[in-house]
Amino acid sequence: MTLSNPAPLASSWSGRRRLTWQRSYAAALIAVVLLVLDIVFSGGTFSSIQALGITNDALPLALAGIGETLVILTNGIDLSVGGIITLANVTVAVLSQHGLGEEGIIAAIALGAAAGLANGLIVSYARIAPLIATLATSSIFVGVALIILPLPGGTVPGWLPGWASGSLGFLPVSVIWLALSLVSGWLLLHRTRFGVNLQALGGSEPSALSAGIGVVRVRTLAYTFSGVFAALAGVVLAGLTQSGDPTIGAPYLLDTIATVVIGGTSLVGGVGTIVGTVLGAVVLSLVSAVLLASGLSTYIQYFVSGGIVVGALLVQTQMYRLKVKGSARRRHLALDGAGSSAGPSAA
Amino acid sequence: MSRSRRTYVRPVEVGIPYVLVALALLYGAATVPRFLSSRQLGSMTQTAAYIGIIAIGQTLVILIGGIDLSIPYAINLAAILLTGWQAANLAGAPDLAIVLLIGIAIGAVNGIGVAVFDVPPLVMTLGMNSVLEGVSLLYSNGSPVGNSPSFVSTLATGEVAGIPYVVMVWAGLIAVVTCVLVFTRFGRYIYSIGASRRASVLSGLPVRRTIVAAYALSGLSAAFGGVLLAGYSGEAYLGMGDNYLLPSIAVVVIGGTSILGGKGSYVQTVAGALLITIIDSSLITLGQSGQDILYGSVILFMAYFFQVATSREGRVPRSVTGGLRAFSGWLQPVYSPKARVTAPASEPRLERAGLAER
Numbered sequence: 001m002t003l004s005n006p007a008p009l010a011s012s013w014s015g016r017r018r019l020t021w022q023r024s025y026a027a028a029l030i031a032v033v034l035l036v037l038d039i040v041f042s043g044g045t046f047s048s049i050q051a052l053g054i055t056n057d058a059l060p061l062a063l064a065g066i067g068e069t070l071v072i073l074t075n076g077i078d079l080s081v082g083g084i085i086t087l088a089n090v091t092v093a094v095l096s097q098h099g100l101g102e103e104g105i106i107a108a109i110a111l112g113a114a115a116g117l118a119n120g121l122i123v124s125y126a127r128i129a130p131l132i133a134t135l136a137t138s139s140i141f142v143g144v145a146l147i148i149l150p151l152p153g154g155t156v157p158g159w160l161p162g163w164a165s166g167s168l169g170f171l172p173v174s175v176i177w178l179a180l181s182l183v184s185g186w187l188l189l190h191r192t193r194f195g196v197n198l199q200a201l202g203g204s205e206p207s208a209l210s211a212g213i214g215v216v217r218v219r220t221l222a223y224t225f226s227g228v229f230a231a232l233a234g235v236v237l238a239g240l241t242q243s244g245d246p247t248i249g250a251p252y253l254l255d256t257i258a259t260v261v262i263g264g265t266s267l268v269g270g271v272g273t274i275v276g277t278v279l280g281a282v283v284l285s286l287v288s289a290v291l292l293a294s295g296l297s298t299y300i301q302y303f304v305s306g307g308i309v310v311g312a313l314l315v316q317t318q319m320y321r322l323k324v325k326g327s328a329r330r331r332h333l334a335l336d337g338a339g340s341s342a343g344p345s346a347a
Numbered sequence: 348m349s350r351s352r353r354t355y356v357r358p359v360e361v362g363i364p365y366v367l368v369a370l371a372l373l374y375g376a377a378t379v380p381r382f383l384s385s386r387q388l389g390s391m392t393q394t395a396a397y398i399g400i401i402a403i404g405q406t407l408v409i410l411i412g413g414i415d416l417s418i419p420y421a422i423n424l425a426a427i428l429l430t431g432w433q434a435a436n437l438a439g440a441p442d443l444a445i446v447l448l449i450g451i452a453i454g455a456v457n458g459i460g461v462a463v464f465d466v467p468p469l470v471m472t473l474g475m476n477s478v479l480e481g482v483s484l485l486y487s488n489g490s491p492v493g494n495s496p497s498f499v500s501t502l503a504t505g506e507v508a509g510i511p512y513v514v515m516v517w518a519g520l521i522a523v524v525t526c527v528l529v530f531t532r533f534g535r536y537i538y539s540i541g542a543s544r545r546a547s548v549l550s551g552l553p554v555r556r557t558i559v560a561a562y563a564l565s566g567l568s569a570a571f572g573g574v575l576l577a578g579y580s581g582e583a584y585l586g587m588g589d590n591y592l593l594p595s596i597a598v599v600v601i602g603g604t605s606i607l608g609g610k611g612s613y614v615q616t617v618a619g620a621l622l623i624t625i626i627d628s629s630l631i632t633l634g635q636s637g638q639d640i641l642y643g644s645v646i647l648f649m650a651y652f653f654q655v656a657t658s659r660e661g662r663v664p665r666s667v668t669g670g671l672r673a674f675s676g677w678l679q680p681v682y683s684p685k686a687r688v689t690a691p692a693s694e695p696r697l698e699r700a701g702l703a704e705r
Binding site: 077122126127128129131132133135136137138139140142143144145146147150253254257258261267268297299300301302303304305306307309310313314317318 | 414460464465466467469470471473474475476477478479480481482484485489593596597600606607634635636637638639640641642643644646647650651654
């Protein structure tokens with residue numbers, strides 16, 4: 001009845017991998033369609049300014065989304081991404097105002113790591129449901145950010161805007177950062193022991209436990225990485241806006257989850273790709289670019305982004321259901337097993 | 348019968364939040380002058396009533412194992428529609444009814460998405476919140492107009508013999524919701540589905556209908572909250588519901604209702620609403636930042652408290668200090684014989700995760 005893990009559907013590792021990658025195809029397709037729409041609405045041209053706007057929008061989303069992907073892969077959720085973005089953002093702005101530009105950025109990232117570690121410890125050791133734990137810590141992070149910087153303001157180091165949002169000739173710098181974050185996220189997930197353990201944990205926690213994986217540490221690390229990536233997003237946003245803002249993280253609550261979901265990552269853990277998440281970020285920023293170019297009311301943007309998230313998940317769950325029907329009923333028992341262990345009530 | 352009821356709502360769990368309410372009252376009385384005056388108590392229960400009424404739906408949805416994050420803009424849309432229609436000279440009781448029906452419809456769409464199409468509640472309701480935000484902005488064109496109808500303002504702010512009308516309404520709703528949860532089939536279905544949706548399906552319960560109904564009631568209570576808030580401030584403004592998302596979940600969790608569903612009650616949520624209001628008003632100097640930190644800390648503390656107090660083993664599953672100690676192993680050199688000896692074998696690990704009993 002509930003969403004359960006599709007892992008048992010694929011008979012071999014390569015089959016499972018194929019299934020995982022297929023989930024990001026939809027995001028790629030939507031991105032292409034939106035790109036065409038954007039070009040059509042802006043009169044058949046695609047200037048480097050447009051590209052700059054889109055990738056600059058996508059970069060903080062992608063960064064925060066990569067961290068969130070790691071957490072969602074563990075069958076958890078991090079609702080404090082917006083809070084950590086805000087915290088990092090105001091830290092950079094305030095410390096830079098006091099002449100501590102580079103130190104401020106390092107402090108912001110360290111603060112993000114500490115905040116993420118706190119989330120991880122609370123979820124893993126105090127065993128509070130991730131949803132509640134991160135919602136509560138998010139409130140605390142925003143409160144602290146408001147103390148650091150009550151009103152929008154502050155400065156950023158002079159070089160930061162160029163590094164975060166400038167362009168090298170015709171190529172936006174943010175494209176390079178997007179590629180770098182994609183590669184580092186992929187390496188983290190597929191080429192480190194932590195990443196492989198993370199995927200195992202998301203696939204089935206009891207199996208991961210019996211395989212001797214330090215489930216608790218892996219989960220704690222996942223939240224810590226989420227904090228670091230969110231802090232990076234906050235720093236990038238400081239570069240984009242050239243100031244600090246204690247409310248800047250609020251929209252990222254929905255947008256980060258939207259990014260991950262559009263990228264095809266399953267919300268019940270274990271299945272997802274970094275590529276999908278980065279594509280999801282590009283899709284979301286293309287949506288606002290298309291709406292802007294089409295001259296429709298900007299209010300529609302909320303409507304559309306909400307609709308896209310729900311629609312993406314609807315497609316995901318229905319496609320999964322079709323696959324279940326399509327695959328032979330002999331797998332019924334295996335599915336039952338996966339379903340009962342994935343449900344929170346089983347513990 | 349009584350035995351099975353006890354497993355859903357244990358007297359200890361209902362009692363704990365009320366003991367904390369009493370303690371908070373004592374603390375307030377000791378630190379704030381005239382804290383226990385009838386005027387102060389009246390205004391505190393009135394504040395608690397707004398949160399409490401909005402949290403009715405959140406309680407039901409959390410009991411069923413879901414969550415409703417669409418509350419902020421369900422509140423806001425209801426308020427904007429009510430005052431907008433008043434400005435268009437359509438004011439009256441039918442308006443109120445239509446606004447409440449729209450609330451039910453919003454919740455029902457959430458419920459259908461969750462129950463029929465298996466969209467995870469978190470994303471379904473978060474997406475719905477975004478959609479409703481768009482609708483609110485489009486309808487009001489960025490600046491809501493009109494005032495709340497006079498009878499709504501009276502309902503929201505009036506009082507008789509020192510008791511605000513809202514508090515009376517709330518008292519009635521507490522009785523109704525509690526009776527529904529304890530004595531009706533619908534209430535039993537909610538606990539059953541929250542405890543195990545799979546088992547409920549296999550037992551032949553109308554699972555989908557019950558889930559849709561729970562979300563619809565959440566939409567209704569949010570819309571009613573929006574109406575009351577519009578009456579309270581006399582008008583509608585954008586973002587008026589934003590400050591109710593966290594509290595609506597906070598009061599449920601503080602009351603001790605399990606976020607995983609199946610365990611808890613509305614009476615506990617009432618205690619949560621009272622507790623958070625009392626703490627809020629006994630720390631009067633708190634700004635927005637202090638309030639944010641307070642809410643977060645109280646939620647974390649109470650969630651951990653109930654996690655420990657109600658865990659099946661009746662003891663701390665894993666202490667936080669123990670958790671930090673687990674990381675100390677990373678700093679030890681790998682050839683240290685101590686590290687090898689203390690490396691946890693797989694069996695105790697299973698035990699700690701509560702899996703050994705299988």
